[in-house]
């Protein structure tokens with residue numbers, strides 16, 4: 001087996017060396033606690049945190065005051081959904097989400113349901129999109145929050161957030177979006193899209209694991225949200241706990257790099273992704289793309305291969321690191337809830353592969369992956385034909 005080729009950038013990404021370099025001093029000589037207000041160690045750490053906050057805000061066209069640092073998108077999703085529901089208890093009884101969301105959104109909503117909230121889980125169309133008429137019809141006078149992800153972590157589909165926000169706001173509800181996969185990969189403008197809360201994470205964007213943020217629109221009166229971690233009142237009282245300064249500096253560096261490189265990088269990766277698809281189509285019959293190709297993350301491809309089994313395919317690929325589902329819930333052996341959501345499970349899910357390209361994916365990687373996938377699929381079809 002040669003050096004594995006990494007095409008699983010949706011699961012996580014390597015830390016960019018520039019990001020690591022920015023982080024390193026904050027483990028050692030600049031180790032101060034930003035909450036230490038009385039000396040220079042604390043001041044320096046605080047300055048670094050505020051600079052990072054500025055970079056994160058700038059990448060999504062927000063203001064620094066609208067960013068709360070967390071431990072990642074899972075925590076941000078929990079804070080957004082449970083925090084808003086908690087603050088608006090008594091003023092409403094209903095939240096809306098979508099069947100293809102990440103587990104951290106679905107399970108946060110399930111907890112609210114156990115506590116007496118009504119939860120609507122919207123279906124999606126076969127191309128992965130929320131049907132806006134169905135959304136409109138699902139909103140009630142009691143709806144306080146709608147949570148729809150920006151980009152899907154399996155099939156890469158980009159939901160029309162601005163259209164969704166307009167519909168949600170007409171009925172006086174708030175819109176939260178999980179942008180874990182979209183942050184730093186496609187342009188995000190919270191002001192233009194009208195999103196009220198947005199979750200993001202560093203480790204999908206060439207930063208460290210365990211650091212993320214929640215964007216909260218500044219409103220008058222303040223956006224209703226209650227903290228979910230009590231303690232010293234850090235982050236404006238919304239997320240207590242000593243700040244992960246190196247991680248936050250890393251997240252800031254990711255955002256700063258993405259701001260400069262996103263336009264060029266997304267074009268390059270979309271080109272590689274399209275070449276991968278063309279190569280698969282040229283080399284194999286019986287392949288299908290899951291989710292819309294038109295409104296999709298530039299570095300995502302999700303393909304089903306007729307006539308073979310998913311596990312056999314994954315085993316045979318060996319040195320090509322891809323995923324058959326999302327890493328977050330893989331290992332459960334259960335069919336992907338996203339593929340079920342788009343109606344692709346019955347005949348397709350078993351032999352589907354998610355390709356996630358990234359900053360260090362080269363032409364040679366794509367050529368090698370193509371050659372391998374085409375050879376393996378042909379051979380599996382010959383040796384183990386599946387009815």
Ligand SMILES: Cc1ncc(COP(=O)(O)O)c(C=O)c1O
Pocket residue numbers: 010011071072073074075102104149151152153178180181200201202203210212328
């Ligand atoms: C869409 C989406 N939301 C949330 C998460 C969770 O992010 P984190 O690992 O930062 O908690 C992930 C990670 O897989 C994801 O893809």
